[in-house]
Amino acid sequence: MPSDFQKFKLVIAFDGTAYQGWQMQKIGLGVQQLVDEAIKRRFPGAKRLVGSSRTDTGVHARGMVAHVEIPEEGMRVPIRRMALAINSLLPHDIRVLQASRVHARFHAQFDAKGKQYRYYIRNHHAHDPLNRQQCWHVPGKLDVDAMKEAAKIFVGRHNFRSIAGTQNYERESYVRTLTKVAVQGRKPDLTIIIEGDGFLYKMCRNIAGTLVQIGQGKIDAAELRDILEKQDRTAAGMTAPAHGLVLWKVFY
Amino acid sequence: MPSDFQKFKLVIAFDGTAYQGWQMQKIGLGVQQLVDEAIKRRFPGAKRLVGSSRTDTGVHARGMVAHVEIPEEGMRVPIRRMALAINSLLPHDIRVLQASRVHARFHAQFDAKGKQYRYYIRNHHAHDPLNRQQCWHVPGKLDVDAMKEAAKIFVGRHNFRSIAGTQNYERESYVRTLTKVAVQGRKPDLTIIIEGDGFLYKMCRNIAGTLVQIGQGKIDAAELRDILEKQDRTAAGMTAPAHGLVLWKVFY
Numbered sequence: 001m002p003s004d005f006q007k008f009k010l011v012i013a014f015d016g017t018a019y020q021g022w023q024m025q026k027i028g029l030g031v032q033q034l035v036d037e038a039i040k041r042r043f044p045g046a047k048r049l050v051g052s053s054r055t056d057t058g059v060h061a062r063g064m065v066a067h068v069e070i071p072e073e074g075m076r077v078p079i080r081r082m083a084l085a086i087n088s089l090l091p092h093d094i095r096v097l098q099a100s101r102v103h104a105r106f107h108a109q110f111d112a113k114g115k116q117y118r119y120y121i122r123n124h125h126a127h128d129p130l131n132r133q134q135c136w137h138v139p140g141k142l143d144v145d146a147m148k149e150a151a152k153i154f155v156g157r158h159n160f161r162s163i164a165g166t167q168n169y170e171r172e173s174y175v176r177t178l179t180k181v182a183v184q185g186r187k188p189d190l191t192i193i194i195e196g197d198g199f200l201y202k203m204c205r206n207i208a209g210t211l212v213q214i215g216q217g218k219i220d221a222a223e224l225r226d227i228l229e230k231q232d233r234t235a236a237g238m239t240a241p242a243h244g245l246v247l248w249k250v251f252y
Numbered sequence: 253m254p255s256d257f258q259k260f261k262l263v264i265a266f267d268g269t270a271y272q273g274w275q276m277q278k279i280g281l282g283v284q285q286l287v288d289e290a291i292k293r294r295f296p297g298a299k300r301l302v303g304s305s306r307t308d309t310g311v312h313a314r315g316m317v318a319h320v321e322i323p324e325e326g327m328r329v330p331i332r333r334m335a336l337a338i339n340s341l342l343p344h345d346i347r348v349l350q351a352s353r354v355h356a357r358f359h360a361q362f363d364a365k366g367k368q369y370r371y372y373i374r375n376h377h378a379h380d381p382l383n384r385q386q387c388w389h390v391p392g393k394l395d396v397d398a399m400k401e402a403a404k405i406f407v408g409r410h411n412f413r414s415i416a417g418t419q420n421y422e423r424e425s426y427v428r429t430l431t432k433v434a435v436q437g438r439k440p441d442l443t444i445i446i447e448g449d450g451f452l453y454k455m456c457r458n459i460a461g462t463l464v465q466i467g468q469g470k471i472d473a474a475e476l477r478d479i480l481e482k483q484d485r486t487a488a489g490m491t492a493p494a495h496g497l498v499l500w501k502v503f504y
Binding site for chain 2: 013014015055060062083087092093094095097098122125126127128129130132134246
C-alpha cells in the first residue's frame with residue numbers, strides 16, 4: 001500500500017429489511033455498495049470498502065466492521081467528523097457508528113478473531129408490532145429450559161456440516177469453534193446469543209431453528225447430538241427466518 | 253346495556269408510524285378505525301370500540317386499552333382465540349395482545365386510574381438504524397444527571413398548564429398528579445418513564461423536550477420550577493417528536 005493512503009476501520013449498523021444482505025449484489029441492493037458509494041463521494045480516490053462478513057438478505061447488523069483506504073490528500077475531514085460525513089450521504093436504515101484510524105496491515109475480514117450474533121424470538125400468540133421486522137414470531141408452547149440445556153451442546157469445537165447451509169464449498173472445512181450459545185431473556189422475548197471463531201452459511205439461523213424445534217419438543221437433546229455427529233445437513237432442524245438475526249459484534 | 257351483549261377489554265399494541273394517532277380521523281387513518289372494522293367483520297353487531305386514550309400522529313403503543321360490546325350470539329369464538337381472530341384481519345403494525353371478558357360497567361376511558369408512557373432517546377452522533385422510528389435522535393452532550401434531578405420536579409400534584417399543548421379546552425383543569433418521572437438507561441439509550449393519573453395534550457412530549465433542554469444546559473432546574481409556576485405554555489421547553497413516545501400501560 002502506498003504511504004499516501006490512510007486506513008480506517010468503520011463500525012456499521014443497518015436495518016437489513018430493505019437490502020439483499022451486506023455484500024455487493026448483481027441483482028438487488030447490498031448495504032456495502034451504498035456505504036462504498038457514500039465514502040467515494042465524500043473522499044474521492046478511496047479504495048473499495050472491505051467488510052468483515054457477508055450477511056444474508058434481510059439480516060441486520062449492529063456491529064458490522066469494514067475497512068477502507070482513503071488518499072491522505074482527500075482527508076480534509078477530522079476523524080471525529082468522518083462518520084457524520086459518510087452518514088449524511090446514507091439512507092436512514094444504514095449508519096456508521098464509529099470510524100477510527102488503523103494500521104496499514106489491518107484487514108476487516110482476515111483479522112477477525114470471532115463474531116457474536118444475536119437471534120431474537122417473540123414467543124406469544126401475537127407478534128410485537130413495534131419489533132416485527134427484528135424478531136421471529138414463534139407462537140405456541142416453548143420449553144425454554146430445554147432450549148437452554150440444548151444450547152450447550154453446540155458449544156465447543158465441532159464439525160458443523162449438519163448445521164450449515166448447502167451453499168458451502170465442498171473443499172471448505174466445516175469445523176468451527178463456538179465459545180457461547182445461550183438462550184437469554186424471559187418469555188415472550190427470547191434472545192439466542194451465538195459467539196464463535198467463524199460461521200458457515202446459514203449456521204446461526206439453523207442453530208436458532210433447531211433450538212426452537214427443541215423448545216417445541218420436535219427434537220430432543222439426544223437427537224441434536226446425533227445430528228451434530230451425522231455431519232449431514234438433511235438431519236438438522238429448520239432454518240429460522242433472516243429477520244430475527246443481528247450481527248452484533250466482530251472481535252479482533 | 254341489554255344483557256345479550258358481552259363486554260370485552262382489549263390490550264392493543266401498535267407501531268404508530270403509519271397512522272394519524274389512535275382515534276378515528278376525518279383525514280388520514282386512525283388505529284381505532286382498523287381495530288373497530290376488524291371486530292365488526294369478525295363479530296357482526298359489535299358496538300363501537302372505545303379506547304382509553306387519544307394518541308398523537310406517530311405515537312406508538314404497547315398497552316393501549318379499549319372495550320367493546322359484542323352480541324352474545326355472535327361469540328362463536330372462545331375467548332382465548334378472540335385476539336387471534338381479530339389479529340388475522342389487522343395489518344402487521346397493529347396487534348391485539350390480550351382479550352378478556354369484563355363487567356358490563358367497565359369503561360376503558362372513565363375507569364382508567366392512571367397511565368404510564370415511555371419516551372425513548374438516542375444520545376449518540378449516529379441514530380440507531382434498527383430503532384430509528386421508535387426513538388428521538390439527540391446528538392451532542394447531554395447531562396443525564398441533571399435530567400434525572402430535574403425529572404423529580406415534575407413529580408406530584410401540579411398545574412401543568414405551562415407544560416401542556418395549546419389545544420386543551422379553556423375550561424379544562426390543568427391540574428394533574430404525576431407519580432413517577434424518571435430518566436433511566438445508559439448512554440446512548442435513555443428512557444424517560446412518566447406515570448400519572450391523567451395527561452394533557454402533548455404533556456409527555458413537552459416533559460421529554462424540556463428534560464432534554466435541561467440535559468443540554470439550555471434550561472436549569474430553577475428555571476423549570478419557574479416554568480411550572482408560571483402556568484403559561486410559552487414559558488416551557490420544546491415539544492419532543494412523536495415517534496419517541498410509547499403509551500406503555502393503562503392502570504385500572
